[in-house]
Amino acid sequence: MALLSKKDSKLILDPLADNNPITIQVLGICSALAITAELKASVVMALSVLFVLGAGNVVISLMRNIIPSKIRIIVQLVVVATLVIIVDQVLKAFAYELSKTLSVFVGLIITNCIIMGRFEAFALGNGPWKSFLDGIGNAAGYGIILVIVGFFRELLGSGTLFGFKVLGDPVTKTGLYSIGYENNGFMIIPPAALIVVGIIIWVQRSRNRTLIEEA
Amino acid sequence: MKEKLHQLKLKYQGKKMAPAFNALHTFLYTPNETTHSGAHVRAADDLKRTMNTVIMALVPCLLFGMFNAGYQHYSAINGFPANFDLFEHFLTWDNFWLGLVTVLPLVIVSYGVGLAIEFLFAVIKGHEVEEGYLVTGMLVPLIVPVDTPLWMLAIAVAFGVVIGKEVFGGTGMNILNPALTIRAFLFFAYPTWMSGDKVWVHGAVERAGTADAISGETILGYLAQGNASEISYTLSDMFYGFIPGSVGETSKLLILLGALFLIFSKIASWRIMVSAVIGALAMGLIFNGVVDAGWLPEYSKFYTLMSFEFWKHLLVGGLAFGIVFMATDPVTGAQTNRGKWFYGFFIGFLSVMIRVFNPGYPEGVFLAILLMNVFAPTIDHYVVKGNIKKRLKRLKTATIYPKTSDEVDSLKTETA
Numbered sequence: 178m179a180l181l182s183k184k185d186s187k188l189i190l191d192p193l194a195d196n197n198p199i200t201i202q203v204l205g206i207c208s209a210l211a212i213t214a215e216l217k218a219s220v221v222m223a224l225s226v227l228f229v230l231g232a233g234n235v236v237i238s239l240m241r242n243i244i245p246s247k248i249r250i251i252v253q254l255v256v257v258a259t260l261v262i263i264v265d266q267v268l269k270a271f272a273y274e275l276s277k278t279l280s281v282f283v284g285l286i287i288t289n290c291i292i293m294g295r296f297e298a299f300a301l302g303n304g305p306w307k308s309f310l311d312g313i314g315n316a317a318g319y320g321i322i323l324v325i326v327g328f329f330r331e332l333l334g335s336g337t338l339f340g341f342k343v344l345g346d347p348v349t350k351t352g353l354y355s356i357g358y359e360n361n362g363f364m365i366i367p368p369a370a371l372i373v374v375g376i377i378i379w380v381q382r383s384r385n386r387t388l389i390e391e392a
Numbered sequence: 393m394k395e396k397l398h399q400l401k402l403k404y405q406g407k408k409m410a411p412a413f414n415a416l417h418t419f420l421y422t423p424n425e426t427t428h429s430g431a432h433v434r435a436a437d438d439l440k441r442t443m444n445t446v447i448m449a450l451v452p453c454l455l456f457g458m459f460n461a462g463y464q465h466y467s468a469i470n471g472f473p474a475n476f477d478l479f480e481h482f483l484t485w486d487n488f489w490l491g492l493v494t495v496l497p498l499v500i501v502s503y504g505v506g507l508a509i510e511f512l513f514a515v516i517k518g519h520e521v522e523e524g525y526l527v528t529g530m531l532v533p534l535i536v537p538v539d540t541p542l543w544m545l546a547i548a549v550a551f552g553v554v555i556g557k558e559v560f561g562g563t564g565m566n567i568l569n570p571a572l573t574i575r576a577f578l579f580f581a582y583p584t585w586m587s588g589d590k591v592w593v594h595g596a597v598e599r600a601g602t603a604d605a606i607s608g609e610t611i612l613g614y615l616a617q618g619n620a621s622e623i624s625y626t627l628s629d630m631f632y633g634f635i636p637g638s639v640g641e642t643s644k645l646l647i648l649l650g651a652l653f654l655i656f657s658k659i660a661s662w663r664i665m666v667s668a669v670i671g672a673l674a675m676g677l678i679f680n681g682v683v684d685a686g687w688l689p690e691y692s693k694f695y696t697l698m699s700f701e702f703w704k705h706l707l708v709g710g711l712a713f714g715i716v717f718m719a720t721d722p723v724t725g726a727q728t729n730r731g732k733w734f735y736g737f738f739i740g741f742l743s744v745m746i747r748v749f750n751p752g753y754p755e756g757v758f759l760a761i762l763l764m765n766v767f768a769p770t771i772d773h774y775v776v777k778g779n780i781k782k783r784l785k786r787l788k789t790a791t792i793y794p795k796t797s798d799e800v801d802s803l804k805t806e807t808a
Contacts, residue, residue, distance in 0.1 A: 274683035357541060372555060379559065 179302045181310070188310040189320040192318035194385075199322040201388060210370040212282050213233050219327030221268070221275055223320025225283060227313065229260045230292050234312030237300040244301075253296045254287070263285045288386055291319055326373045334364030415521030437702025443526040445659045449650035450530050457470050457639035458495050461538045462487025464636050465594040468606035472624070482634065488596040488696050494594050495639055498533035501542045505549040505654040506532075513558050524563025524570075524723075525553065527560055531571035531688075531717060533759070535710065536578060536638025537591040544585060548577045551682065568765050569724045572758045579753070587753045589613060592636035608636035612747065613706040616754035618696045631708040641713040646704070651716040663729060666738035667714040669706065676702025679748060683748035693700040699747045714757035715740065739764045 181189070198204045212218045236256050237244075244252050262293045268276035276283065286292065295315050300308040312356060331337055336344040336353075345352015363369050382388045404410045465483050467473070473481045506525045514521040532549060542643040557566040579586045590596040593608035611630065614623050622784030625635050633643025641647075654660035682688055688695055706712055719725060719739045726735035739760050746756025 215635060317591075357543070359544070359582060359585075361581040362583055367582065375555075375559075 185224045185307065185310055188307060189314035189317070191310055192314040192345045193321060194318075194381070195388065197318045197322065197381075198291045198294075199319055199374065203292075203295055204294060204375060206374070208285065208289060209319075209326060209374060213323055213327040213370050213373075214330050214365055214367075215278065216327040216331045216332060217248075217275065218278050219323040220320075221272070222279060222282065223269070223316070223323045225261075225264045226286060226289065226292070226319055227316040228264060229245055229257060229286055230295060230312040230316040231245075231309055232312075233257055233260050234295055234300040234308040237309035238303060238305040241242045241301050241302050241316055245289075249301065250293075255292060256296075257287050260290075262327050291315060322374065322377065325377060326370055329373055330364045330369060333361045334369070336360050338343065400568075402734075408515060408518075411518065411520050412511045414509065415603075422697070427749045433636075436675035439523045442659055443523050445657050446527045446654065446717070447530050449659075450527075450534065452646040452649060453534055453640035453643060453713070454495070454499070454530070456633060456643045457534060457538075458491025458643055459487045460484060460491070460633060461494050461594055462490035462499065463539075463634065464592065464608055465490055465557070465606075468593045468596065468608050482626070485784045490594065493608055494538050494727075495533060495547050497542055498536065498538075498540065498545060498639070499530070501545050502532040502549055503529040505546045506553050509550060509553045509558070513562065517562075519562075522563035524557065524566075528553075528571045528574075529703070532574050535571065535575050535638050535713070537586060538594050538639055539591055539597055540578065540585055542583050544578060548574045548581070551577045565725055566723060568762055569718055569768075572718055572762050572765075576762060577756050581754070586614075610636050612697075613699055613753040615697045618693065620700075621732075627704075627707070630704070633707075637755040638710060638713075641710040644712050647712045647716050654716070656722070660716070661722075661725070661732050661736075663732040664720050664725060664739075665715055666734045667736030668719055668740035668743075671742075672705055672711060672715075673702055673740070673742050674737075675707045675741045675744035676700075679744070693751075694748055697754065705747070708746070709747065709755050710757045711740075711743055714743065718758075718761050721766075724768060726768045726775075727772050728772050730778075731775040734775075735764055735768055738767075 192198060195201065199206065199209055201349060208222060212222050233253075233256050237253060240252070262286060264286070265276070268283060269281070295312060298312045301312070312347070328338070331339075336347060342352075344358070345354045349355050401410075418506070459482055462484070466486065475481075493505065499578065503525075507530045508679050510521055510525050510739060532552075534546065550707065553571045556570040556573030557563065560566045567662075575763050584593055586599075589607040589609035590600055592610055593606060594607050597606050611623055611625060614620065629635055631644050635642050651660070651665060655662045655665070679759060680702050683695070683699040692698075714734075727734045737758075741755045742760035742763060746759050747754055748761075750756055
């Protein structure tokens with residue numbers, strides 16, 4: 178027996194590609210631009226959102242029948258805020274340097290439209306297991322784009338990956354730098370992330386033409 | 393030869409590589425087919441001729457840039473000649489040869505990479521190769537420092553053509569000027585190669601730190617550092633272009649000639665050029681006024697640039713070149729006549745403003761033009777809207793025949 182039914186696995190796999198929150202729904206762009214200059218920050222951000230969205234979807238789903246619909250946004254906010262504070266405190270306790278790089282953007286997970294979007298669109302109408310899968314799927318779809326963007330921006334902008342100098346040392350001129358290669362300063366600044374995301378969208382839509390919206 | 397090409401074209405018709413072949417074919421010869429239906433305009437200026445006219449206007453700047461590259465290099469080593477003689481010191485074979493071997497590779501890389509991408513996209517998308525890159529390819533080597541590494545230029549050209557033009561649908565559909573997109577990419581990606589006192593003279597970067605070190609700061613560079621007294625260039629140096637700077641931007645005389653040529657051949661809009669000059673002068677006057685009124689303390693880091701006489705802004709940096717050859721791009725500029733005045737004015741105005749206030753780099757023409765490229769459709773929109781409003785007002789006061797009320801109403805709804 179398969180671990181997940183076909184419907185369930187669709188919940189996870191769909192947001193990874195054909196219904197990706199960043200490239201198809203164009204949500205959560207702000208953090209994708211801000212923190213993807215380094216791969217490490219992208220991965221941590223992706224994991225944080227994975228935790229917040231997975232747990233949050235379950236909590237909201239469990240409470241869905243007792244939340245009065247008039248104040249549901251406030252209840253959702255309280256749930257996200259609680260989870261985000263947990264993430265923030267854990268990061269501060271165990272990875273202080275990293276939490277400084279991510280700075281305000283961990284707190285801003287609260288305002289990430291993907292999270293509220295999934296609460297509203299899915300968790301309020303589905304059971305906890307399905308909501309959990311949906312949360313994991315969407316967060317993974319968000320995370321995968323973050324990691325791709327972070328990979329290219331760190332590699333081209335700083336010549337490193339996770340802080341390792343994979344292209345050689347720019348100061349002592351080893352590796353690629355010995356033949357005159359130089360880091361691309363453009364990739365460090367946030368507009369570059371917009372262009373990288375744009376290129377991902379371009380590639381994705383030319384591979385799967387059904388994704389192109391009609392003008 | 394011609395017949396053979398015609399036959400070859402028929403053979404490749406409908407094949408994947410047909411656009412690439414057709415491009416070469418029509419570049420060399422008039423196609424042997426005629427159109428059969430519809431109304432036609434017979435005119436002498438097709439896209440290719442338009443492009444070639446601009447290139448002809450640019451060639452003097454390119455040649456001058458080659459001589460200047462050599463002149464700046466040798467003068468930085470041997471010192472500037474005391475009694476400058478045009479033929480003895482400037483138009484020499486030594487200068488030209490050095491310029492040729494440094495500038496020509498820029499031209500070749502620019503055209504090679506850019507046209508390769510144009511051909512690639514034409515083949516993938518199955519349309520004809522467009523002529524849009526002909527001018528861009530010539531502009532690019534003229535607006536970069538002489539020692540720009542070729543691989544950087546290649547990457548920048550690829551970026552500019554793909555992101556600046558092809559993603560919007562190719563020639564004629566682009567929002568931003570591709571040549572300036574390329575320069576902006578270079579500027580943000582490799583700032584050390586685009587600014588400072590080492591990049592404007594051939595060989596200065598390699599010699600840095602050695603006993604043979606040379607340098608050549610641009611006039612704007614001196615001003616930004618507050619060293620106005622160190623500028624040894626006279627006004628005529630600035631006008632004729634014997635100053636350090638990007639390859640083709642230095643000679644204001646040749647740019648002026650190019651501008652006149654473009655205006656008389658009606659390729660470029662004189663409205664944009666004139667209004668941009670007015671805009672630059674206006675901003676310069678404002679800055680001069682602020683300084684004269686004593687509102688700006690002398691220790692301010694903007695003091696030297698702001699007290700620079702307003703009309704001299706046109707003689708230094710890339711302002712003149714940008715106004716004549718970049719701002720007048722018919723695709724990315726404003727289309728309406730009134731819009732062109734606004735568009736040009738703000739290019740001049742913002743260029744000088746950015747030039748003075750940009751802390752990192754004392755030049756702003758390319759940023760100003762790119763910004764106004766983005767705003768050009770908005771300007772046009774409001775000009776068109778204003779015109780509609782004016783005409784509606786005219787309609788209200790006008791007497792409309794025939795006077796039966798039904799027909800008046802139907803006419804009114806038609807025009808509204």
